[in-house]
Amino acid sequence: MDIIEKQNVIEIDDAFRENVKERFIRYAKIYSTSSSENADKGIIPSTPQQFDFARELKKELESLGFKNIQLTENCYLYANIPATLGFEKTKPFCLLAHMDTVEEVSGLNVNPQVFKNYDGKIIDLKGGIKLDPSKIPALCQAAEESDTVITTDGTTLLGGDDKAGITIIVSALEYLMSHKDIPHGKIEVIFSPDEETGHGMDKVPLNLLESKFAYTVDGGHLGELESECFNAFRSDITFKGIASHTNNARANGMVNAISMAGAFIQSLPRGESPETTDGRLGFYCPLKINGSMEEASVSLFLRDFDKDNMEKRKALVEQLAFAAASSFGGNAEVKHVQQYLNMKEGLDKVPYVKEVLINAYKVCGVEPVMTPIRGGTDGSRLTEMGIPTPNIFTGAHNYHSASEWVSLKQMVKATEIIIELSSMITKL
Ligand SMILES: [Zn+2]
Incomplete structure (x- = not known):
């Protein structure tokens, strides 16, 4: 103009x-x-x-x-x-x-x-x-x-x-x-x-x-x-395990969903959290964790100014969730919800x-x-x-x-x- x-x-x-x-x-x-x-x-x-x-x-x-x-x-x-x-x-x-x-x-x-x-x-x-x-x-x-x-x-x-x-x-x-x-x-x-x-x-x-x-x-x-402004998504991840009494958990093949959720959160890139970023850098931010041995859920915020980067973030969340689940022999479901663009x-x-x-x-x-x-x-x-x-x-x-x-x-x-x-x- x-x-x-x-x-x-x-x-x-x-x-x-x-x-x-x-x-x-x-x-x-x-x-x-x-x-x-x-x-x-x-x-x-x-x-x-x-x-x-x-x-x-x-x-x-x-x-x-x-x-x-x-x-x-x-x-x-x-x-x-x-x-x-x-x-x-x-x-x-x-x-x-x-x-x-x-x-x-x-x-x-x-x-x-x-x-x-x-x-x-x-x-x-x-x-x-x-x-x-x-x-x-x-x-x-x-x-x-x-x-x-x-x-x-x-x-x-x-x-x-x-x-x-x-x-x-x-x-x-x-x-x-x-x-x-x-x-x-x-x-x-x-x-x-x-x-x-x-x-x-x-x-x-x-x-x-x-x-x-x-x-x-x-x-x-x-x-x-x-x-x-940010592109904003929320990821809801559900980990599914197998509950068992602790006394014979090994024999019964206990799969602990809480452990999976913990491992997943640990695996998120620590340098990409709200407290370690500013300006144009996006982040992952876990905001809620809930669960039992059988099922545990984690919600996190994904933020990025760039649309393609947001797709990469979603893909990484899926990859890390599945990796955490399979390392314990359990399963994970991942759902992404758009908040604003x-x-x-x-x-x-x-x-x-x-x-x-x-x-x-x-x-x-x-x-x-x-x-x-x-x-x-x-x-x-x-x-x-x-x-x-x-x-x-x-x-x-x-x-x-x-x-x-x-x-x-x-x-x-x-x-x-x-x-x-x-x-x-x-x-x-
Ligand atoms: Zn205002």
Whole structure:
């Protein structure tokens, strides 16, 4: 794609920044923690408080003039803004962010602390939590730029993941609706429940969606652009033995399934585990072992960015399982279950989706940092469903902890990028 020049002069003034900050703080204070236990049972949303947040958002979108606002029975909030005059034929696209926050740290009574013109002093929070810019490069950068930093009070998480994303989307579209001179096509929005439980796209109302591509706004530091994630499979291995009383086990030909399972796990390459790899290296990770002498089962995660390598991993698991079983005179069965796939493949088929985003980053003065995700995202699930979906940064940091913080400058920059992106898409 040829570089598309900057399309608009976006007025980023104090009022704009103040609006983004106030909106974020308002969202952060709303309790919306999800529950893996319920979500794993198929209950979506997994907690009623996610509906509370969705209803608040719905009211806000109504007052801002969004169209076709719908809150589904599974707590997905859909809305859109129509194309500007003459751009009805522009490709529509969708923006997504998730409403829930992670359950490991409390999300109740969040009390955001604002450090305006942050001066680089150590931030001292309750419970002895210290944010020290000499140990956190991104925080050091925030101090150098006299950024506004928003933290927790130390007793809860902040929920920047992903309330920063919702803030950015609502603020960008509010801006577009009040600046009709900026051309754009139809823009759809989905705010979803239960991303943190891994079930965020289980009930996504694709039937409401006209867009053929989308962007999640759920990343971290300035410039991050995620368009690649692991291919993920789970292998379930069952070892079959022959039980016998221990007193005459030799005569009876005891075959111990537990020993086979142990030998199998021992034979996995130790240098290819999550704790010994990072970056682009894949791994095997045993996560469950269960059994008796007669039958033992092992589940493990297989992860690899490369599709062919994943096939090799599956083959190796089979080979090692059969070898372990036969060395004890038993049998093994191996089943591989696909969990999610690298979104790169789906995105490579429609390169403009990522290219126009890279372009929007650049004209807004942000160098894209392509980070492969060592996990899956709502975007990877959507890409599998046929809607290629890269991920945009939000300015949130130290996710899933009481030391979580967000950078206002970075949130505002992401908002600017989305405004620019929306009008660049009219050139595709
Ligand atoms: Zn998130």
